[in-house]
Amino acid sequence: MSQEGTGMSREGTPAGTGRSLTALVYGDVDLNLIDGSAVWAQSTVQALAGTGCRTRLVLKAPVRTGRLIDPLAGLPGVRVIRPHDEGLVPGVTDKPLSPVQASRLLTRLDETDPCDLLVLRGRRLVTRVVADGRFDGRIWAYLTDIPQSAAEMTEEARAELTRIAEAAQRLLCQTEDLRCLLETWIPAAVGKCVLSPPAVPEPPTPVADHPPHTPFRLVYTGKFAPLWNTLPMTRLPALLAERGIRAELHTVGDKIHDDPGHPSFRTDMARALTTTPGVQHHGGQPREEAMRIATDCDLGLGWRDPALDASLELSTKVLEFGSLGLPVVLNRTPAHEALLGTDYPLYVPGRAGPDEAADAVARAVREPDSRRLAAARCREAAARHTLTAAIDRWRGHLTRAFPPAPPALTARPLRVGVAGHDLKFLTRLLDHFRAVPGLELRIDAWPALSRHDPAASRELADWADVVVVEWCGPAAVWYSRHKRPGSRLIIRLHRFELEAAWPRQVAIDHVDRVICVSTYYARRTLQHTNWPPGKVVVVPNWVDTDQLDRPKAPGARFRLGMIGIAPSRKRMDLGLDVLETLRARDPRWHLAIKSKPPWEYWWIWNKPTERAHFDTILHRMQTSPLLTGAVVFDGFGADVAGWLRRVGHILSTSDDESFHLAPAEGMASAAVPALLPWPGADEIYDRRWIHPTPAAMADALENLGDDGWHTAGQEARAQVRENFSLERVAEAWTDLLVSG
Structure with a gap:
């Protein structure tokens, strides 16, 4: 323990x-x-x-x-x-x-x-x-x-x-x-x-669109280093003069790198800043003064060496220039396209040299509409990264990491014990319990369903004010028979245990609450066990809505997703029916599957009926022209949030589920859920997401269109936040722990 x-x-x-x-x-x-x-x-x-x-x-x-x-x-x-x-x-x-x-x-x-x-x-x-x-x-x-x-x-x-x-x-x-x-x-x-992206100050005064200066003023602020193209930048006034454009470069900063790969860089850079015609170097300045200098210019420079194009970082200077209403010349990279759009007009082509950078500047000079569009895009990007936004973001992080103390707690910490053989569905709740002031948490981790250390379990039972047992299995039976007088016992029951013998072996008189994740399974539990109705309560599964709420990747609109395909009752075959129907109309549709293969679950793969089911599915995928190359199997893992960025619709085609977390997780990512009517689905999810057949499901997804898909995704995300967010579910659990 x-x-x-x-x-x-x-x-x-x-x-x-x-x-x-x-x-x-x-x-x-x-x-x-x-x-x-x-x-x-x-x-x-x-x-x-x-x-x-x-x-x-x-x-x-x-x-x-x-x-x-x-x-x-x-x-x-x-x-x-x-x-x-x-x-x-x-x-x-x-x-x-x-x-x-x-x-x-x-x-x-x-x-x-x-x-x-x-x-x-x-x-x-x-x-x-x-x-x-x-x-x-x-x-x-x-x-x-x-x-x-x-x-x-x-x-x-x-x-x-x-x-x-x-x-x-x-x-x-x-x-x-x-x-x-x-x-x-x-x-x-x-x-x-x-x-935690970079933060830039709000501009001190409203940004105004003013005519460009003559000469046209370029500006660079920050460090001077080879990969930042700061030495080639000093050539831009001369290159622009060759194109008939008078220009000057204003630079701010005092950090010139010593680069072993470019031994003369420091000397050359310092000389270029002080002797190059058309370059005005302002030296090191406070951040506010650097931004004031930039405000009096016409175009910011964020053009870098192509070696940095794969960087996953965000340039602070692009945001600072944007907050001042300045357009910026910069490399076309995935990060910049995500920030400013693929049609941003002042990208420098890949592996571009000073001439291509000068061409981009010339475009900004000669095409006022392009310059204004670029300035608006940079300004919009900066508005999402202000210091005010950073304060709000940090406030949210801290609130979630340091939840308030429940008002009903006494002076002594409430001792909470959690026991079970598999706690994967409680992970974030346990993190929350650890962070709540006034709760003291211990774990009795059973190494297998029916195997544990009785002495350690007895110690936990004697110590805890409240014991939570995950799964109504052997651990629930043991703790119901070894409950300390004055303590409370909470058991969470899943679909898996309901048809087994364990619920009938539980000493229900010693149990204070049995938690089910849906009203349908709460009813089934009462019908199956005849337990007192007042002991069975519903607390839904939690969804970490904040972690899953991420921007969709390009192409997500036409990608279906399934999380978990084993055992056969998950009905991957029906998901393939949906995919085939859609691809018969539009070949852009694909299916992404995040799951372990069924042969990695020995208790599934040992069953001949399960093997036959998946053999049929694999053969179908190999022979159907509509499925060839249209199904992607992604590795099983915890990185669901990143995976869901590429998924626009999340499927639930199971024969039965107690809750099915996958649709809720997809909804939190703004993927549109699509469910078949397994028993109890309509008591968990809005009926608008439930379809009678795979064909009807395909029709509904196709008919959404781009705007409808976006709107439906936003509505789905709002629903899951309202009903299943980690904060709401953790609050319900905390209330049960503290007051019963």
Whole structure:
């Protein structure tokens, strides 16, 4: 039996309501140099402060300029810790802190003033903090310097990122693509990854569309590095002059990289900034002044080397320029197309050089409509990434991670024991229980359906105020017969156990509540067992609606999805009927299946009838012209949220289900659900999603059209949020634990 955390801070203070949360923030970045990573530190502190979180920012290096620090000085609850000036790291006077030194310092700061969350940036730093083990369960890791392709994701990298994910409370991901990559390769990251994109200040004054200057003014702000094309940028005024356009380039920044691959870059870059005709270099400036300079220009530059085209990161400068109403010239990449659209007019073609970049600038000069469209797109993108939006996003993350204490709790923590052989349907609820102030959680994990350690189970039964048993199987029978007087016992019953002998063996007089996930199965349970009606209650399955709510990938409209195809009662054959009907009319339709193959379930594959069913299906897929190449089997795994981005319609064609979570998960992703009328389906899901036959289902999906599909998906998402969201279900469970 394992003992879990209590949802309390190290001093036993509730880690949520009753006081402001406390955050420690440290980035493996130098705040003397303005670039995206340094701006991250500033905006993260501003956002946390905006939520009311007491925040301490620990600096990596001695401060030589207050450009990024000064705006934090007046924020309530914010303290900037300067280790070098305050003598907090013996022997260190002017060098930046190493990850080892930073980890030790953070530990000492936490010992004197414990934090509820530790926000970190930098993979080497996070790896060190995780290895030291002080902050397990409190780390909020912002990682961009990780492998961003399958080729780079080595086993060593996966092992390191898995350790980080296991120790972290949250993983902060800059983009949706980065979140999906982490979840695909690192199963331990699923459920912990949340979006935390760059934040830009709201423009100080309303953006006005003004005529371009003469000469036309280009602007670049940030670091100067080979892959950022900052040296070729200085050639643009001359190249534009060859095209009959007078232009000048304004640059802001003082971080010039030393690049071993380009030994002369630092010297060449510094010379180009100061001696190139048409280039006006403003040096390092506070962020607000840099944006003021940019406001007085006509076009921002975000054009980079093609080596960065596969990056899953989002450019802060594109958002900053957009907030000022500036259009931006930048590479055509999947990330930029997702941000600005495929028809954005100022993309530079792939593997383009300075001439192609100059052509894009010339287009902006000579085509005012293109320039205005680009400015509007950039402005719309920036509006989704303001500091106000970041504060709201952080407030949501913190509210979910640190739920309030139930009002009915007494001074002593409520002791909650959870027992069972398979707790996969409780995972996020257990995370919630651990985080609730005033709940203390222990687990009695049975290694098999009928096998356990009686002494450990007895210890849990004697200790707990409330015992929750998952599945009405042998564990439920055992705990009903060993219940401590004065404690309460809650059993959750699934479809699997109802026809077995275990419910009749349960000492129902010792059971306080039996939870069913639907009203249909609650009725069936009462009919089958004759238990007292007052003991059977309905609490639906939970759906992590926030994790599943992600933008759809191109082509999702014509992709059906099925999650789980075994055993045969899941009726994949009927899903193929739907697909064949649709493809007979439009070959764009495909079916994606996320499931283990049936032969990986020995208790299924050992049955001749099951083998025959799937043999028939496989033969059909090989011989039907309409199915050839139209069905994709994706690996079984926890990365359902990323997979659902590619799915526009989620099917439930089963003969029977107790709840069937797949349609609800699809709905949370804005996929349109389509169900056949298995018993009880209409008591869980809106009847509009239920169709009498596969043919009727195909007709309904085809007739939606693009606009109808989008509208139906939004309605489906709203329904699942209202009925099955993790927050609502967790609240219902907490009420049962606390008050019965």
